Amino acid sequence: MADTTTVSPSAGPGTGLVLGLAALFVAVLGLFGPDWLRVPPDWLVWPVSDVVGDGLTWFAREAQIAGMAVQDITRGMAAVVNAPIEAAVIALSEGLFSGRGLNRAQSVPPLSWLAIVGAVAIVAFRLGGRRLCLTVSIGLGFLVVFGLWAEAMVTLASVLVSIVMTCALGLCIGICSFRSDRVEAVVRGIMNVMQTLPIFAYLIPTLLLFGYGPAAALIATVAYALPPMVHNTVLALKTVPNELVECGHVAGCTNRQLLWQVQLPASLAGIAVGLNQAIMMTLNMVIIASMIGAGGLGFEVLTALRKLDIGVGLEAGMGIVALAVVLDRISQAWARRAAEGGRRRPGQRPLWILVPAWLVLATVVAFLWEPAQTWPKDWAISTASFWNGLVSWMNRELYESLEAFRAFVLLNIMRPFRDALALMPWSLGAGLIAIIAYWMGGARVALYCAALMMFIVVTGFWAPAMNSVYLMTIAVFLALLFGFPIGFWLASRPALRNPANLMLDTLQTLPTLVYLLPAVMLFRIGDVSAIIAIFLYAIAPAIRYSMIGISQVPHARLEAAAITGCNRWQTLIFIRLPAAVPTLLLGINQTIMMAFSMLVIAALVGTKDLGQQVLIALNRSIVGQGIVAGLCLAALALVADALLKAAAKRAEAQP
Amino acid sequence: MKKILGCAAAMVMAATTAQADVPESDEPIKFMIGDWTSIALQAEIMQIILQTYGYNTETVAADDSGRYPGFEAGDLHVAMETWETTQKQNLAKSLATGKVLDMGETGLKGLEDWWFPTYMKDQCPGLPDWEALKTCGEVFATADTAPKGRYVGGPVTWGGLDEERIEALGLPFEVIHPGTDAAMFAELKAAYERQAPIMLWVWEPHWAPSLYDGEFVQFPAYEDACYEDPSWGVNPDKIADCGKPRGWIKKMAWAGGEEVWPCAYEMVRNYEMDNATLSALLAEVDLEGRDMNEVATEWLMENRSTWEPWAACAQS
Numbered sequence: 001m002a003d004t005t006t007v008s009p010s011a012g013p014g015t016g017l018v019l020g021l022a023a024l025f026v027a028v029l030g031l032f033g034p035d036w037l038r039v040p041p042d043w044l045v046w047p048v049s050d051v052v053g054d055g056l057t058w059f060a061r062e063a064q065i066a067g068m069a070v071q072d073i074t075r076g077m078a079a080v081v082n083a084p085i086e087a088a089v090i091a092l093s094e095g096l097f098s099g100r101g102l103n104r105a106q107s108v109p110p111l112s113w114l115a116i117v118g119a120v121a122i123v124a125f126r127l128g129g130r131r132l133c134l135t136v137s138i139g140l141g142f143l144v145v146f147g148l149w150a151e152a153m154v155t156l157a158s159v160l161v162s163i164v165m166t167c168a169l170g171l172c173i174g175i176c177s178f179r180s181d182r183v184e185a186v187v188r189g190i191m192n193v194m195q196t197l198p199i200f201a202y203l204i205p206t207l208l209l210f211g212y213g214p215a216a217a218l219i220a221t222v223a224y225a226l227p228p229m230v231h232n233t234v235l236a237l238k239t240v241p242n243e244l245v246e247c248g249h250v251a252g253c254t255n256r257q258l259l260w261q262v263q264l265p266a267s268l269a270g271i272a273v274g275l276n277q278a279i280m281m282t283l284n285m286v287i288i289a290s291m292i293g294a295g296g297l298g299f300e301v302l303t304a305l306r307k308l309d310i311g312v313g314l315e316a317g318m319g320i321v322a323l324a325v326v327l328d329r330i331s332q333a334w335a336r337r338a339a340e341g342g343r344r345r346p347g348q349r350p351l352w353i354l355v356p357a358w359l360v361l362a363t364v365v366a367f368l369w370e371p372a373q374t375w376p377k378d379w380a381i382s383t384a385s386f387w388n389g390l391v392s393w394m395n396r397e398l399y400e401s402l403e404a405f406r407a408f409v410l411l412n413i414m415r416p417f418r419d420a421l422a423l424m425p426w427s428l429g430a431g432l433i434a435i436i437a438y439w440m441g442g443a444r445v446a447l448y449c450a451a452l453m454m455f456i457v458v459t460g461f462w463a464p465a466m467n468s469v470y471l472m473t474i475a476v477f478l479a480l481l482f483g484f485p486i487g488f489w490l491a492s493r494p495a496l497r498n499p500a501n502l503m504l505d506t507l508q509t510l511p512t513l514v515y516l517l518p519a520v521m522l523f524r525i526g527d528v529s530a531i532i533a534i535f536l537y538a539i540a541p542a543i544r545y546s547m548i549g550i551s552q553v554p555h556a557r558l559e560a561a562a563i564t565g566c567n568r569w570q571t572l573i574f575i576r577l578p579a580a581v582p583t584l585l586l587g588i589n590q591t592i593m594m595a596f597s598m599l600v601i602a603a604l605v606g607t608k609d610l611g612q613q614v615l616i617a618l619n620r621s622i623v624g625q626g627i628v629a630g631l632c633l634a635a636l637a638l639v640a641d642a643l644l645k646a647a648a649k650r651a652e653a654q655p
Numbered sequence: 656m657k658k659i660l661g662c663a664a665a666m667v668m669a670a671t672t673a674q675a676d677v678p679e680s681d682e683p684i685k686f687m688i689g690d691w692t693s694i695a696l697q698a699e700i701m702q703i704i705l706q707t708y709g710y711n712t713e714t715v716a717a718d719d720s721g722r723y724p725g726f727e728a729g730d731l732h733v734a735m736e737t738w739e740t741t742q743k744q745n746l747a748k749s750l751a752t753g754k755v756l757d758m759g760e761t762g763l764k765g766l767e768d769w770w771f772p773t774y775m776k777d778q779c780p781g782l783p784d785w786e787a788l789k790t791c792g793e794v795f796a797t798a799d800t801a802p803k804g805r806y807v808g809g810p811v812t813w814g815g816l817d818e819e820r821i822e823a824l825g826l827p828f829e830v831i832h833p834g835t836d837a838a839m840f841a842e843l844k845a846a847y848e849r850q851a852p853i854m855l856w857v858w859e860p861h862w863a864p865s866l867y868d869g870e871f872v873q874f875p876a877y878e879d880a881c882y883e884d885p886s887w888g889v890n891p892d893k894i895a896d897c898g899k900p901r902g903w904i905k906k907m908a909w910a911g912g913e914e915v916w917p918c919a920y921e922m923v924r925n926y927e928m929d930n931a932t933l934s935a936l937l938a939e940v941d942l943e944g945r946d947m948n949e950v951a952t953e954w955l956m957e958n959r960s961t962w963e964p965w966a967a968c969a970q971s
Contacts, residue, residue, distance in 0.1 A: 061728075100706035100707065100709055100710070100711070102703060102706075102707045102952070102955065102956075103707060104706065204721075207725070207730075208724070211725075211728075211730045212685075212715040212716070212717055212725055212730050212731060213713075213715055290716075291690075291716060302690075303692075305837055306690070306691070306692070306836070306837050307692075307862070307941045307942075307944075308837070308840055308841060308844050309944065312944070392848055395845050395848050395849060396848055396849055399845075399849055399851075403797075403798070406798075407797070407798030407799060410798070410799050411798060411799060415799075513837075516838075517837060517838070517841045518841075520833075520838045520841040520842060520845075521841045521842070521844060521845035522845070524797070524831075524842060524845075525807060525831050525832075525833045525838050525839070525842055526799070526831065529838075603834045604833075604834035604835045604837075604838060605833060605834055605835075605838045606810075606831065606832050606833040606834045606838065607834070612811070612834065615834055616811055616812050618718070618721070619718050619719075619720055619721055619810070619812040620720055620721060620812055
């Protein structure tokens with residue numbers, strides 16, 4: 001990369017001037033220099049996609065390890081993974097059948113809703129008292145009353161199995177990398193790429209290796225949810241106080257005893273944060289998993305939306321949210337209790353007696369009274385027609401003004417910005433990024449960013465990548481513009497904290513398609529709808545982190561401000577904001593990451609960016625293109641991440 | 656979906672007794688379903704028949720164009736729909752590997768092309784004849800495509816040569832590609848509710864033409880030569896100066912299954928369906944929101960004389 005080497009490594013007061021000159025040089029070279037600096041020429045575009053595709057196909061179809069075909073090994077793994085899912089599906093949702101086709105009859109029913117709701121409520125009461133019990137009962141009751149129970153239990157079965165697998169794998173990898181610095185460096189690199197690689201990109205390789213069906217869906221889900229589990233495990237183990245570890249050594253612990261009896265229990269709270277993220281991401285995957293054979297609520301959402309039954313799709317989507325909230329709140333309560341070393345109070349019966357006793361009782365009730373087994377269809381309530389009516393009403397009444405707004409924004413803001421980015425020479429784009437990186441973080445960051453940008457150039461995805469940048473920039477800008485003020489506002493109103501958290505969880509787990517289609521009805525197919533979808537998904541972390549950042553300002557500083565007579569605005573601008581900068585930067589980072597992960601979904605309404613390349617590759621089963629276009633998205637995300645991290649360091653260095 | 660449903664009561668009817676040698680294997684026969692309703696509904700019907708004779712079946716979701724590696728590897732066994740209109744070349748390529756079987760036509764006729772709601776005839780007189788479109792660009796225009804008309808095509812992966820068609824026929828239109836069919840019909844629904852102009856790609860059998868009142872544009876009829884030979888048709892220099900191909904919808908299967916379940920394969924070959932029947936069943940599922948299993952079961956119970964002969968090999 002010729003452009004980065006023009007940057008002088010000297011530091012000091014002259015740096016700014018040198019960097020400015022370098023930027024000017026790159027701009028002149030890019031705009032007036034030879035053609036090949038503008039549009040990536042053929043000799044600079046290598047057939048990376050083909051090589052990757054051929055390699056993967058060979059690996060999946062022909063490669064052998066120790067005399068066994070890789071394909072047989074992975075298929076064997078898929079069969080092993082399938083067994084627990086099927087067992088869970090039988091227990092929770094389907095029961096057992098005799099006969100087939102027109103002669104099919106149920107021989108053993110699954111656990112009734114009464115049994116499951118009751119059992120979960122009992123556990124919730126023990127872990128979190130009356131409040132949690134009520135929340136959980138409302139969540140599960142929603143599934144029963146809206147007639148979503150059977151589908152929800154299919155989803156729950158696969159979600160439970162994948163969460164258990166994510167946990168086990170995440171703990172193993174986390175412990176390994178905690179014990180060895182070299183392993184940790186490698187693992188962290190892989191996890192960073194995995195976190196930013198869109199799931200659609202590795203769907204085809206997964207299908208190649210594990211075959212179509214629930215096992216492939218489960219493995220893709222685990223791969224998606226693993227990074228936060230690993231990161232949090234490592235972090236939690238590292239923050240165990242040294243005194244505790246020494247105490248263990250003094251007591252003569254072996255390494256294994258130290259791990260299991262000292263370090264792991266002491267880091268439970270931190271690991272629980274990872275578990276919590278894993279749960280959210282697993283439920284986020286439900287829709288995509290149902291595209292490759294997982295069934296359940298995700299399939300219900302898809303089929304409803306395919307018929308444009310937005311109301312039914314919304315209800316099924318809220319079912320996914322309800323499952324997420326129930327699983328999340330219970331696991332949080334469990335972690336809190338475990339971290340406090342919670343024990344059964346005297347006089348309380350142990351759960352292993354209470355729960356089975358309830359299951360038996362409820363099964364007997366369900367046997368005697370049919371509605372307790374299967375909630376009758378006639379009793380199910382639905383608000384679907386209201387939502388459908390609302391969307392139709394908006395379509396008829398508000399369309400005129402929305403269309404005027406759409407046309408204005410599209411023609412005056414979005415198109416010019418898009419065209420400018422598309423016309424920008426690649427050398428100018430990559431060079432400017434490198435210069436900015438050098439200014440913020442020095443030579444290493446600059447080299448790293450330049451290498452990532454060059455990856456996009458040589459793989460031949462520069463043009464779609466610029467289209468992604470255009471969508472991302474607008475969506476992230478809007479998310480921050482609206483998200484931060486909302487977060488600041490919420491921070492000063494503790495009473496609204498709980499409902500706000502519920503809202504944010506809903507935004508993050510409600511399948512995007514549910515609001516993507518109404519957006520298309522009101523804003524047509526195209527970039528405006530895509531940006532609205534990305535914006536709605538990415539605003540959640542913007543609100544969450546700004547809320548946390550502003551409300552965590554140390555009290556002493558606030559009091560000092562009050563004494564010196566600051567008014568509310570002055571306190572916000574001079575005291576709260578500066579103190580919250582690190583958290584806000586993390587919030588920006590997460591907003592960008594979320595927006596990146598939405599690009600592929602937004603491609604469903606017809607963008608022309610990298611997400612669309614991934615989607616096309618998925619539809620046409622082009623293994624290499626999917627992976628490489630996905631890696632280009634990951635590269636963009638990693639550049640954004642590196643720049644922000646460098647900015648955060650600078651901010652910390654000059655308080 | 657497939658197994659969950661409360662079939663218990665309905666199903667304990669007159670048991671059709673299976674012969675001792677059927678099924679030949681208890682291995683599940685994997686039916687491909689795609690992202691549109693009719694293939695899933697037909698798969699449901701075929702599966703219930705096979706299950707009645709003791710076969711074990713499963714459904715697996717796969718992509719229309721992405722299905723072929725799955726079939727060649729034996730991950731997918733039977734697909735009830737392969738459309739000549741979009742999959743002709745793909746199928747031919749896959750058949751050439753020798754790992755995939757052509758299981759014969761379903762009897763359904765696939766039809767797809769530019770489609771508009773009937774109320775547009777007032778604003779663009781001369782429709783459905785394609786020549787009318789030459790002067791109607793502004794009628795179908797939106798702010799971002801003006802003065803050209805907006806035509807909502809299919810996802811890029813569907814092909815369809817619409818850009819080429821517009822150029823060859825000199826139509827003042829611009830193609831907008833959605834990423835999924837759901838987005839196309841969202842636009843149709845929105846426009847129809849407002850009686851607003853819209854022109855888009857629609858196909859049959861599908862629920863949309865039965866719910867919304869409209870017509871296909873009449874382009875010069877398709878011939879193979881139109882897509883291959885520039886000199887064919889009204890434009891002597893360009894291909895695609897005609898409508899989209901219409902044609903058969905075939906069943907296909909994994910070749911290896913012939914030895915595992917010969918009788919089941921025979922039944923799949925014998926399966927037949929017609930546009931009117933399927934459209935009626937699709938309307939039940941898509942418009943009435945009824946359960947697919949329920950609709951399929953009901954049809955099978957009422958039409959035993961139709962499908963029982965397909966299963967002759969299991970009854971002998």
